[in-house]
Amino acid sequence: MSDIPQAVEPASGPPSLAEWAGGGEAFARIFTRFYERVREDAVLAPxxxxxxxxxxxxxxxxVTEVLGGARLYSQAGGSHAGMISRHMDRHLTHYQRRRWMALLLDTADSLDLADDPEFRASLVGYLEWGSRLAVMNSQAGVPPPDADMPMPAWTWSSPGGPYQP
Known part of the structure; x- marks a missing residue:
């Protein structure tokens, strides 16, 4: 038997993006403040x-669920198809999307959301993907989403795509 200590694998992997951000409470603070600010924004208020x-x-x-946090959204009956459906026929523009992104990230900064480069790259990657999907699905003539489509699962390594095997 060797006296050399053996490397021990951690019990679990890295924290999810949601955990890194501070969990559902952090996202609740951000989105509450964000939508308060939306009411005052000339582009987004309408x-x-x-x-x-x-x-x-x-x-x-x-967002908490997509980023690997508690599954409160889907446990309450929410789905990715349902979220997409909320955007259908809204005729959102890229100008509105860019304003949504800027105001949301500004709100995150004002509330001291984690700002390390790795986390922010993953968060912004998801927000860019999701907001562009919302614009695409908001246009006229887009067919309804498949009710069985999976919830996105965005992780630290998702720049290659949101769905994980």
Whole structure:
């Protein structure tokens, strides 16, 4: 028997992006503040004029789940197809999408969300992918999504794509 200590594998892998960010509570703070700011934004206020009072909570739960956190969104009956359906026929523009991105990232910075380069690259990658998908699916004539489509699962290594085997 050797006296040389053996490397021990960690019990689990790296934290999820959601854990790294501070969990669902962090995303709830960000999206609550973000949608408060949306009401005052000349570009985005008209888009969200009829926003459900629980919209920030739903989006926070969706993003938390996509980034590897608690599955509160899907456990409450939410789905990726449902989220896509909420954007259909809204005729969103890339100008509105860019403003949404800028205001959301500014809000994240103002609330001190983790800003290390690796986390931010993954977060921005997901937000770019998701917001561009929202614009594409908001145009006229887009067929409804497949109800069985999987929830996206974005990880530290997702720049190659959101779905993990």
């Amino acid at each position: 888009v969200f004029a009829a926003m459900d009072p629980h919209h920030a909570e739903h989006v926070a739960r969706f």
